[in-house]
Amino acid sequence: MSKLRNILKVAGVATAGAIGTKLAVDFFKKRGKKEEAVSEDAPDILEPVDDDAEPSSTAEVAYAAVKSSSVQTFLDKSFGDSGRYVPDRAPKVFEYQGKQYMVIWADDTQKNKKQMMAFLYTDAGRKMVASVGYTLDTTDYNISLEDTPFAVEVNGDLITSGQSTTDGTDEVDFVLA
Known part of the structure; x- marks a missing residue:
């Protein structure tokens, strides 16, 4: 999991202390089902104190729970337009x-749409590897996940x-694809 910690540090994203493993099929359940949300009141932890969690099989993911607000600086620095993207989902x-x-879900305040x-x-x-802008009227996407085990689900597709x-x-x- 040390690579995962390095990514969090490089991106400037703070965990909320929850680092663990779970079966991928459980981690990627649809949004309508219970999703692990991190309270915005939880303290930011740049260096989690828990031991690293390592998947015990290829069917598991190692994950770090982060607050939506903790990716704001990453978005501002990555896209050079402070406040354009505002996270709206864990x-x-x-x-x-x-x-x-x-994976980040955000409101695109400049184009008045949601963005994943x-x-x-x-x-x-x-x-x-994926950028999807969506409104109730139209969805535009640029996706390059063919070399991964993932897909983006849009309207059941x-x-x-x-x-x-x-x-x-x-x-x-x-x-999961």
Whole structure:
């Protein structure tokens, strides 16, 4: 899990102390089901005191629970427009099958839509692998997940690659393909 901690530090994202493992199928359940939310009152912890959690099989993820607000600085620095993206759902920061990811859901205050962004971390740096902007009228996406076990679910469809638009939605999820 040391790579996951390094990603949190590099991104400037603070955990709320909850670091653990769970089966991937449980971690990626639909949003409508119980999602681990971190109270905004929880203290920020840049260096968790818990022992590192290591997946015991390829069916598990190691994850760090973070507050939505803790990714604000990351978003401001990454996109150079302070306050454009405002997190609106608990981010997912996790390691799965040896690769590290961060998924953020935010309001795009400039374009008046919701945005889901997924990043893959490698030794070469951070790579955005999914960007989905959505309103009730239209959904636009640029997705490059074909080399991962993931997809983006939009209106019941699983999308692993491509750049296009589709029908509008009020929810987009990052799921196992």
